[in-house]
Amino acid sequence: MSKPLIKEYSSPGRKGYSLPTLDVPDINLEEELNPKFIRQQLDLPELSEVDVARHFTSLSQKNYGVDSGIYPLGSCTMKYNPKINEDIARIEGLSNLHPYQEDKDLQGSLKILYELKNNLAEISGMDEVTLQPASGAHGELTALMIIKQYFKDKGEERKKIVVPDSAHGTNPASAAMAGFEVVELKSNERGMIDLDKLRGLVDEDTAALMLTNPNTLGIFEREILEVAEIVHGVGGLLYYDGANMNAIMGYVRPGDMDFDLMHFNLHKTFSTPHGGGGPGSGPVGVKKFLTSYLPKPVLIKEGNFFKWEYHRPHSIGRVHSFYGNYSVILRAYAYIKALGADGLRKVTENAVLNANYMKAKLKDVYYLPYEEDSLHEFVLSASKQKEKGATTLNIAKRLLDYGQYAPTIYFPLVVKEALMIEPTETENITTLNKFIATMINISREIENNIEIVKNAPHNTTIKKLDEVKAARKPDLRW
Amino acid sequence: MDYIANTPQEKEEMLAAIGVQKIAELFSGIPRKVKLDCPLDIPAGISEMELAHDLKEIAQKNLSLGEVISFLGAGAYDHYIPAIVDHLILRSEFYTAYTPYQAELSQGTLQAVYEYQSMISDLTAMDLANASLLDGGSALGEAVLMASRISRKKKILISQSLHPAYREVARTYGRQQGLEFIQLQLNNTVTDLLELDKTIDQETAAVVIQYPNFFGSIEDMNRIENIISPYKNVLLLMVVNPLALGLLRPPGDFGADIVIGEGQVLGSPLNYGGPYLGFMAVKKRYLRQMPGRVVGATTDESGKRGFVLTMQTREQHIRREKATSNICTNEALNALSAAIYMSIMGRQGLREVAEQCCKKAHYLANRINKIPGFKVVNKSDYFHEFLLETDYSIDKVKKEMSKRGVIAGVDISRFDYKKEGLLVCVTEKRNRGELDKYLTVLEAISGE
Ligand SMILES: Cc1ncc(COP(=O)(O)O)c(C=O)c1O
Numbered sequence: 021m022s023k024p025l026i027k028e029y030s031s032p033g034r035k036g037y038s039l040p041t042l043d044v045p046d047i048n049l050e051e052e053l054n055p056k057f058i059r060q061q062l063d064l065p066e067l068s069e070v071d072v073a074r075h076f077t078s079l080s081q082k083n084y085g086v087d088s089g090i091y092p093l094g095s096c097t098m099k100y101n102p103k104i105n106e107d108i109a110r111i112e113g114l115s116n117l118h119p120y121q122e123d124k125d126l127q128g129s130l131k132i133l134y135e136l137k138n139n140l141a142e143i144s145g146m147d148e149v150t151l152q153p154a155s156g157a158h159g160e161l162t163a164l165m166i167i168k169q170y171f172k173d174k175g176e177e178r179k180k181i182v183v184p185d186s187a188h189g190t191n192p193a194s195a196a197m198a199g200f201e202v203v204e205l206k207s208n209e210r211g212m213i214d215l216d217k218l219r220g221l222v223d224e225d226t227a228a229l230m231l232t233n234p235n236t237l238g239i240f241e242r243e244i245l246e247v248a249e250i251v252h253g254v255g256g257l258l259y260y261d262g263a264n265m266n267a268i269m270g271y272v273r274p275g276d277m278d279f280d281l282m283h284f285n286l287h288k289t290f291s292t293p294h295g296g297g298g299p300g301s302g303p304v305g306v307k308k309f310l311t312s313y314l315p316k317p318v319l320i321k322e323g324n325f326f327k328w329e330y331h332r333p334h335s336i337g338r339v340h341s342f343y344g345n346y347s348v349i350l351r352a353y354a355y356i357k358a359l360g361a362d363g364l365r366k367v368t369e370n371a372v373l374n375a376n377y378m379k380a381k382l383k384d385v386y387y388l389p390y391e392e393d394s395l396h397e398f399v400l401s402a403s404k405q406k407e408k409g410a411t412t413l414n415i416a417k418r419l420l421d422y423g424q425y426a427p428t429i430y431f432p433l434v435v436k437e438a439l440m441i442e443p444t445e446t447e448n449i450t451t452l453n454k455f456i457a458t459m460i461n462i463s464r465e466i467e468n469n470i471e472i473v474k475n476a477p478h479n480t481t482i483k484k485l486d487e488v489k490a491a492r493k494p495d496l497r498w
Numbered sequence: 499m500d501y502i503a504n505t506p507q508e509k510e511e512m513l514a515a516i517g518v519q520k521i522a523e524l525f526s527g528i529p530r531k532v533k534l535d536c537p538l539d540i541p542a543g544i545s546e547m548e549l550a551h552d553l554k555e556i557a558q559k560n561l562s563l564g565e566v567i568s569f570l571g572a573g574a575y576d577h578y579i580p581a582i583v584d585h586l587i588l589r590s591e592f593y594t595a596y597t598p599y600q601a602e603l604s605q606g607t608l609q610a611v612y613e614y615q616s617m618i619s620d621l622t623a624m625d626l627a628n629a630s631l632l633d634g635g636s637a638l639g640e641a642v643l644m645a646s647r648i649s650r651k652k653k654i655l656i657s658q659s660l661h662p663a664y665r666e667v668a669r670t671y672g673r674q675q676g677l678e679f680i681q682l683q684l685n686n687t688v689t690d691l692l693e694l695d696k697t698i699d700q701e702t703a704a705v706v707i708q709y710p711n712f713f714g715s716i717e718d719m720n721r722i723e724n725i726i727s728p729y730k731n732v733l734l735l736m737v738v739n740p741l742a743l744g745l746l747r748p749p750g751d752f753g754a755d756i757v758i759g760e761g762q763v764l765g766s767p768l769n770y771g772g773p774y775l776g777f778m779a780v781k782k783r784y785l786r787q788m789p790g791r792v793v794g795a796t797t798d799e800s801g802k803r804g805f806v807l808t809m810q811t812r813e814q815h816i817r818r819e820k821a822t823s824n825i826c827t828n829e830a831l832n833a834l835s836a837a838i839y840m841s842i843m844g845r846q847g848l849r850e851v852a853e854q855c856c857k858k859a860h861y862l863a864n865r866i867n868k869i870p871g872f873k874v875v876n877k878s879d880y881f882h883e884f885l886l887e888t889d890y891s892i893d894k895v896k897k898e899m900s901k902r903g904v905i906a907g908v909d910i911s912r913f914d915y916k917k918e919g920l921l922v923c924v925t926e927k928r929n930r931g932e933l934d935k936y937l938t939v940l941e942a943i944s945g946e
Contacts, residue, residue: 069842446501
C-alpha cells in the first residue's frame with residue numbers, strides 16, 4: 021500500500037486548529053464587503069492535529085537527510101549542520117522581526133548582517149558584498165545583471181558570456197535570463213581551461229567568463245592568472261561561481277585570483293541546511309569598481325549606527341522583496357563565529373583530506389578520468405562498469421539499498437557515466453570506509469550478480485519509479 | 499568549534515593512504531602567486547556556549563515584535579503559526595535533506611511538495627502550481643518574463659496598487675529582456691480602471707493586478723476581467739495573498755492566467771523578510787513555460803504510487819541556457835511549512851483566520867473614522883489592511899504610539915507614492931484590548 025495523501029484522511033467537520041473567540045463586535049462580511057467578492061467553496065482537507073502530526077512524521081521517515089547518513093553529493097556540499105544554529109535562528113529577539121521595522125530598533129540584527137558581509141568579503145578577497153540574493157542561482161543572476169549594467173554605463177553592448185562545458189547548468193541559464201548569449205568553452209583533456217581556445221573565443225563582445233575554481237571536477241585551474249589576463253585583455257570581467265569555496269577557504273581567495281565578482285552559496289559552504297531544496301542564500305561579492313551597481317538597499321555603517329541606504333542611483337535595483345534570506349544568513353553567521361579564521365582553514369583542509377582519501381581508495385575500482393590533483397571533490401566514471409552492463413544510475417540506486425545516499429550523477433557533463441563525490445569535512449574515516457566498501461562491493465556485484473544492481477533498488481520503501489510516465493502524463497496535483 | 503570529525507591519528511592514517519606526508523601537500527596544485535600568505539582577518543572561533551550567549555546578547559539590541567503591539571504588514575504578516583508547524587519541519591530528515599534527486603530516499607519531501615502543489619492549486623482555483631519560487635517579488639519577476647515568453651510581447655501593464663518592492667524586482671528582472679513596464683495610476687486605493695481601459699491594447703503582454711492590493715483594497719476583478727477579455731493573447735497576472743483566499747473569491751474565478759504571491763502567511767515566521775515563499779499557479783496549458791521545479795505522481799515497478807521531480811526538460815540542468823528559468827535551490831522547507839499550515843487549519847480554519855483578520859481590521863477602521871483628524875482612505879472594500887490619513891504629522895502619531903509600545907503601521911513615505919499615511923494591518927493576533935489602545939492613542943492626539 022502506498023502512503024495515503026493528506027487529503028485522504030480528511031473528514032468533514034474535523035478540526036485541528038483553535039483560535040480565540042472573536043472579541044470585536046461581529047459583522048456580517050456578506051454585508052460589509054461586496055458579496056460578489058466572497059468565496060463560496062474552498063477545498064482544503066479537514067484534519068485533527070494528531071492526523072497532521074502522524075502524516076508528516078511518517079513522510080519524514082521516508083526521507084533521507086544528512087542526519088540520516090552520508091550525503092556525498094558533489095557540488096552540493098552536504099555537510100552536517102550544527103544544531104546550535106537552529107536554536108540561534110529561533111531566538112525570539114533575532115527571528116520575530118518585521119522587515120519594515122525601523123533601523124534604530126534593529127541594531128542587533130543589522131550588526132550581524134554587517135559583520136557577515138564583511139567576513140564574506142574577507143574570506144573571498146572581494147571589496148563589498150550584498151546579502152540580498154536568495155540562492156546561488158539568484159546570486160548568479162544578480163551578478164550578471166551587474167555585469168550588464170556596468171558595460172551599459174561604459175556605453176558598450178557586450179553580448180557574450182563564456183561558460184566552460186563543465187559548468188553548472190545554472191551558469192548558462194542565469195546568463196540567458198540576464199539577456200546574454202552563452203558561448204560554451206570546451207575543456208581540455210586535463211579537464212581544465214584551454215588557454216588557446218579561450219583566447220580564440222573571447223573578443224570585444226565578451227562580457228564575462230564564468231568559472232568555478234576548483235572547477236566542477238574538483239581540479240584547481242593553475243593558470244587562473246593567465247585566464248584572468250586573457251579575459252581582462254579584451255575588457256571582459258571574470259566571474260567566480262562560489263559553490264566550491266569549501267575547497268579553498270584560508271588558502272586562496274577569488275579576489276586574489278583576479279576575479280571581479282562572485283556569488284557564495286551560504287547553504288553549502290557555511291553549513292546552513294538545504295531544507296529538501298531550499299531555502300538557500302546566495303550573497304554576491306564585487307570588487308570596488310562594481311559596488312555602485314549592487315542591489316538596493318545597501319547596508320552601511322555611520323559612526324556606530326547601522327542603516328539601510330536606499331539612494332543608489334547606479335544600482336541594478338532590487339532582486340528580492342526585502343533583504344534576502346535573513347534566517348539562513350543568521351545560521352551562516354553563527355557558523356563563521358564558531359569556527360573563526362583557523363576553523364575555516366581546517367574545514368578546507370579536512371574536506372580536501374576526506375575527498376583525496378576516498379579518491380585514493382576508489383580510483384582503481386572505478387575509472388578516474390582526470391588524473392590531476394583534486395581538492396574537495398572528485399569525479400569518477402563508471403565506464404568500466406558500463407561495459408559490463410551496469411550504468412551509473414544503477415550504481416546510484418544500488419547504493420540506496422545499502423542505506424547510503426548516492427553521489428551526484430551524470431554531472432559534470434564532460435565525464436561519461438560521471439559519479440561526482442564530495443564527502444565534506446564533517447564525515448569521519450569510519451563513515452568514509454563504509455561508503456568505500458559499499459562502492460567496491462557494488463562493483464563486485466556487477467561482475468558476479470549484475471541483475472541485482474541493474475534492478476536496484478530493492479530495499480527502499482518504494483522501487484524504481486516510472487519517470488517517463490510522470491513526464492508524459494503529468495499528475496501534479498490531487 | 500570546528501565540527502571536524504577526524505582525530506589526529508585518523509588524519510595521519512588517511513595521509514598515508516593517499517601517499518603524502520602533510521596536508522599542505524594536497525594544496526600543491528595552487529600556485530604560490532595566488533596563495534594567501536596570512537591568516538584571514540576573522541576573530542578566533544568560540545565554543546557553543548559562548549556562541550549562544552553572544553547571540554542572545556546581540557538579540558537584546560533588537561526590538562522584537564514580542565515586546566510590542568505591531569500593526570505592520572505591507573507584504574510580511576504576523577499571523578499565528580500553530581506549534582505543530584515548527585515541530586514537524588524540525589524533523590531533521592526534512593530540513594537536512596537536499597533537493598530530492600534520488601526519489602527513492604526522498605519520498606517524504608516529494609509527497610509533501612505534491613500535497614503543497616495540490617493545496618495551492620485548490621486555494622487559487624488554478625490548474626496547477628510549482629514547487630516554490632524564492633519569494634513574492636522574485637516570483638513576480640519570473641512571472642512577467644513567463645508572460646512575455648507566452649505572449650511573445652514586451653509590454654507589461656502594472657498597477658501602482660501593487661507592492662512597490664515587487665514592482666521594483668519585476669523591473670530589475672524585466673529590464674534585462676527589454677520588457678516595457680507601464681504603470682497604471684491609482685484611483686483612491688485601487689487601480690484606475692478607466693486608465694486600464696485606455697492603456698490596454700493588442701501589444702500588451704500582461705496586466706498585473708494585486709488582490710487584495712498593497713493598500714489592502716479588493717480590486718474589482720470582474721470588471722478587470724471584462725476589460726481584458728476582448729483582447730486576444732493578453733494575460734491576466736494576479737498577485738495574491740493566499741490567506742485572504744480563505745475568504746475571497748479565488749483568481750481562477752476571474753480567468754487569471756498566472757497567479758503568484760507571497761506564501762509567508764502560510765506558516766512561515768516573519769524572520770525580518772526571509773526566507774519567504776514565492777508560489778506560482780497557472781493554467782494547465784502554460785505548464786511548459788512555467789519556471790521552477792514540479793513534483794509529479796507516478797508508479798513504481800510494483801504499481802505503488804510514488805513521487806518524482808518531473809518535467810525537468812524545462813530546467814537549467816537539462817536545457818541550460820534554453821531553460822524556462824535558472825531556479826535550482828528554491829524554498830522547499832517553506833513550502834513544507836505551508837503544506838502543514840494548510841493541513842492543520844483546513845478549510846474552516848483558513849476561512850476563520852481570514853474572517854477574523856477582516857473583521858478586526860474593519861472594527862479598527864470604522865472606529866478610526868469617528869475620530870476627528872483621522873480618516874481611512876480606502877473607499878472600496880478592503881481585507882485586513884488600510885491606509886490611514888491624518889491631519890496631524892505622521893511622525894507624531896508614530897512617536898505617541900511608540901511611547902505606549904505600539905508600532906502604528908508602515909509609513910508609506912518610504913515608497914514611491916505621492917500619498918502620505920500609515921498602512922495599518924490587523925491580523926487575527928491583535929485582540930480587542932490592543933485595538934482599543936490604538937484608538938485611545940489617536941483620540942488623545944485628536945483631543946489635544
Ligand atoms: C557549481 C554550482 N553553481 C551554482 C549552483 C546553484 O546554486 P543554487 O542551487 O543555490 O541556486 C550550484 C548548486 O546546485 C552549484 O553546484
